[in-house]
Structures are given as structure tokens and as C-alpha cells.
Amino acid sequence: MKKLLLILALAMLTSACKHQSNGIKTEVSNNPAQDALTLKLDSISKQGPIIGFSVAVVNLDGVIYNEGFGYADIVNNKKYTPQTLQNIGSISKTLIGISLLKAQELGKLELDDAVNTFLPFKVINKKHPETPITLRQLATHTSSILDSDYYGMSYVLIDNELAPNERSMEYFQAAETKTSMEEYLEKVVGEHGVWNTDESFADYAPGTMYEYSNIAATLATLAIEKATGSSFKEFTKKHILDPLEMNSSGWSNSDIDISQRSRLFINKDTLIAKYELITYPDGGFISSTADLSRYLIELMKGKAGKGTILNQVSYKELFAKQLTKTQLPERAQDANSGIFMDFSKRGLGHSGGDPGIVTYMYFNPETNIGKIVFENTDFEEDRAVINSFKEIWKTLDLFESTL
Incomplete structure (x- = not known):
């Protein structure tokens, strides 16, 4: 699942022509370096084991490179393109961070408010009942709330009837078990929740680790929904998707053109059954590399003091290192976290992993180059998928540095 990815470890083409594509400048492949990159990525695609993937490289001015490789649907011979849609895993959490800061700008909440200020049920770590859990702790993964075995209950089949070439993961739940996000959370972390066990919270106090x-x-x-009186889908559409003209993205099949959505694969012969998340904000955003490029460019502009969907104070908070050395585990002393923003050797951004997907979205704040990779093949059964994914990312790194 998502947390497994946590341990995995162009100011360029000045001679290229530019054209407008949905309001974003896109470099036309009129440069040998782009052609060389395409050849290398195509070679990786043909080697397998990733069925389909897409990459994007952007700077503050727009999209430099955006291509797809392999297949979104082998049976129907559909290519994976820059417009192909798929769920993007935990990159979705960065939209929670933007939403928290927008709600703070609107005067609806403060990051250091106790989450119980907004909830219809009480959440406490019973081992430290005197210590409140704050929104900032939730956003920096220091709340002491853990992903117990009941987290798997949030994965729900869209259709219980599977085709012969489809497989359900062992923790996928039947379609009829789907419940509301609020009801699920109350069961898992509510003070009297039926799924609230000793494994739901850490032994240490909120805010310490x-x-x-x-x-x-x-x-x-x-908490955002209760504070703003708006559903998270509506809030993100109004304050993120619409302003950035991310017209192809959304949180469910009803929000998107499903004909553009990729199937997810175990291997070329076996599909993963279609699923959705009750906890959809933590990993269920559906987008393409073309559409998410708009978002990444905005994040880069925000870091550079030129963003538009948040003010400069909020962007400064988003990208500020929030954690002290004592809060970080020994194995990750060089890492840190913004507000749902990962600081890593890959840059600023986030990764994602779920059944059938691996995704990266990071940018270098010094060079103002950002990169996105989506792929549609599960990594649990075949670790060669991760090796191939790493080779794709390494190729983009090399492409950036050599140019």
C-alpha cells in the first residue's frame, strides 16, 4: 500500500518552438535531446514490466516535455498518453495541504486548532488523553494516529463481479460495504469506535514523533469539510481545480471522462479489479500527467513567490520544514515535511503507491524544474516494476542535469 513507497528509496531546449495547449506552453519536439529522451523511455517501456506510463517535465513557464508509453488497455489496444487518467495515490495528500491553508486564509480554521474543534465525534490517543491532536500534527504525520489493519477496509470494489482476467486484492472489500468517510473515520479513530484498538494510536504522545x-x-x-461547510470535492474544485483549469481531473469516475482512464495491471495478462477508496482524499485523486502538470507548475510558482491559488504567507507555510530532529526517526534524519509536502532527495513534492500504481511528483526549487511519472502496474508481486520505475526517474534526472 501507500506507505510502502516511503522506504523506496532544463532551463533547456532554447531552440525549440512553442505552442499553446489548453493555456499551458508546451515545447514542441524540435530538439535532438527530446528525441533522445523519447528513445530511451521507449526502450524502457519495451523492456517491461510496466504496462503503461507517462512522464512530464516542467519549468515555471510551462511544460517542457510530456509523453506516454505502452498501454492503458491492452485488450482494446489503447495507448497510454499524456491525457490518460489514473488514480495518483498519495500525491493526492498535497491537495489536502493546499485546502487546509486555503481554509485558514478564509478564516475557517487555524493549523494549530485541535481537530476535535471541528469533528462530530471525539478523537483522542487514550494513552495520552490530556494531549490534543491538532490539524498541523495531522498534516505533518505527527498526530500519533496509526494505519491499523482496518485501514485496508477503506478499499472497496466498484463491482463484485469480476471478469476472468481480473483479480481482487485480498484486502479489497465488497462493494456493498462502502460507507461514508465520516462513518468510517468514527469507527477507526473515534473515542468509542468499534475499530478503535490498541493499534489505532502510537504509544508516544501527539506531536512528538x-x-x-x-x-x-x-x-x-x-475537519476541512466541517469547518467550511463544503464537501472536500466541492472545496478543491472551487479553490484548486477550476482556477488551474484542471478540467480532466477529479475524485471519482463521475468527475472524469472514464473512457480516458487507464486499467491497472498485475501483469500483461491480469488486471486489478476496479476499486475506490472510502478514504479517497488520502490517495484517490484521478488525473493525467498533462493535467497534473498545471498543478505542479503552480506549486513551483508558489515556492518562487508567484503562486495564485494561495497567498505568499500560506505558500511559505506549505513549504516550511515543520519537523525537528527529535520528531524524525533515526533512519530519516535528512528528511522533513511541509504541510503534506515531502522533502526528499528527489526534491519537494510527494510520491504515491496503491494497487496497480506508482507515482512521483517532485520539483527542484533551485533549478525550478519539476517532474512527474505515473505508471499503471502493481509493484507488490514483481519488484522489477520498481526497478523499471527507478530507471525512468533516473533517466529524467540525467536528462535534466545534462541539459
């Missing part, structure tokens, strides 16, 4: 938590991220989303 970093521990990645999808459930905590989703709880932050519920």
Missing part, C-alpha cells in the same frame, strides 16, 4: 498515516490525512479532510 513522525509516523506516516493515511487515516490522519483523511481526518484532516473531514
Whole structure:
């Protein structure tokens, strides 16, 4: 699942022509370097084991490179293109961070508010009942809320009837078990929740230690909904998707053109059954590399003091290192976290991993170059998928540095 990815470890082409594509400048392949990159990525695609993937490289001015490789649907011979849609995993959490800061700008909440200020049920770490859990702790994975075994209950089949070439993961739940995000969270972390066990919270107090938590991220989303009186889907559409003209992206099949959505694969012969997340804000955003490029460019502009969907004070908070050395585990002393923003050797951004996907979205704030990679093949059964993914990312790194 998502947290497994946590351990994985162009100011260029000046002679190229430019054209407008949906309001974003896109470099036309009129340069040998782009052609060489395409050849290398095509070679990786043909080697397998990734069925389909797409990459994007951007700078502050727009999209430099955006191509797709392999297949979104082998049976129907559909190519994976820059417009192909798929769920992007935990990159989705960065939209929670933007939403928290926008809600703070609107005067609806403060990052250091206790989450119980907004919830219809009480959330406490029973081992430290005197210590409140704050929104900032949720956003920096220091809340002491853990992903217990019940986190798997959030993965729900869209259709219980599977085709012969489809497989359901062992933790996928039947379609009829789907419930609301609020009801699920109350069961898992509510003070009297039926799924609230000793494994739901850490032994340490809230605010003292970093521990990645999808459930905590989703709880932050519920707080945003209660504070603003708006659903998270509506809030992100109004304050993120519409302003950035991300017209192809959304949180469910009803928000997108499903004919553009990729199937997800175990291998070329076996599909992963179609699923959705009750905790959709922590990993269920659906986008393409073409559409998400708009978002990445905005994040880069925000870091450079030129963003538009948040003010400069909020962007400064988004990208500020929030954690102290004592909060970080020994294995990750060089890492840090913004507000749902990952600081890593890859840059600023986030990664994602779910059944059938691996995704990266990071940018270098010094060079103002950003990169996105989506792929549609599961990495749990075949570790060669991760090796191939790493080769794609390494190729983009080389492409950036050599140019």
C-alpha cells in the first residue's frame, strides 16, 4: 500500500518552438535531446514490466516535455498518453495541504486548532488523553494516529463481479460495504469506535514523533469539510481545480471522462479489479500527467513567490520544514515535511503507491524544474516494476542535469 513507497528509496531546449495547449506552453519536439529522451523511455517501456506510463517535465513557464508509453488497455489496444487518467495515490495528500491553508486564509480554521474543534465525534490517543491532536500534527504525520489493519477496509470494489482476467486484492472489500468517510473515520479513530484498538494510536504522545498515516490525512479532510461547510470535492474544485483549469481531473469516475482512464495491471495478462477508496482524499485523486502538470507548475510558482491559488504567507507555510530532529526517526534524519509536502532527495513534492500504481511528483526549487511519472502496474508481486520505475526517474534526472 501507500506507505510502502516511503522506504523506496532544463532551463533547456532554447531552440525549440512553442505552442499553446489548453493555456499551458508546451515545447514542441524540435530538439535532438527530446528525441533522445523519447528513445530511451521507449526502450524502457519495451523492456517491461510496466504496462503503461507517462512522464512530464516542467519549468515555471510551462511544460517542457510530456509523453506516454505502452498501454492503458491492452485488450482494446489503447495507448497510454499524456491525457490518460489514473488514480495518483498519495500525491493526492498535497491537495489536502493546499485546502487546509486555503481554509485558514478564509478564516475557517487555524493549523494549530485541535481537530476535535471541528469533528462530530471525539478523537483522542487514550494513552495520552490530556494531549490534543491538532490539524498541523495531522498534516505533518505527527498526530500519533496509526494505519491499523482496518485501514485496508477503506478499499472497496466498484463491482463484485469480476471478469476472468481480473483479480481482487485480498484486502479489497465488497462493494456493498462502502460507507461514508465520516462513518468510517468514527469507527477507526473515534473515542468509542468499534475499530478503535490498541493499534489505532502510537504509544508516544501527539506531536512528538513522525509516523506516516493515511487515516490522519483523511481526518484532516473531514475537519476541512466541517469547518467550511463544503464537501472536500466541492472545496478543491472551487479553490484548486477550476482556477488551474484542471478540467480532466477529479475524485471519482463521475468527475472524469472514464473512457480516458487507464486499467491497472498485475501483469500483461491480469488486471486489478476496479476499486475506490472510502478514504479517497488520502490517495484517490484521478488525473493525467498533462493535467497534473498545471498543478505542479503552480506549486513551483508558489515556492518562487508567484503562486495564485494561495497567498505568499500560506505558500511559505506549505513549504516550511515543520519537523525537528527529535520528531524524525533515526533512519530519516535528512528528511522533513511541509504541510503534506515531502522533502526528499528527489526534491519537494510527494510520491504515491496503491494497487496497480506508482507515482512521483517532485520539483527542484533551485533549478525550478519539476517532474512527474505515473505508471499503471502493481509493484507488490514483481519488484522489477520498481526497478523499471527507478530507471525512468533516473533517466529524467540525467536528462535534466545534462541539459
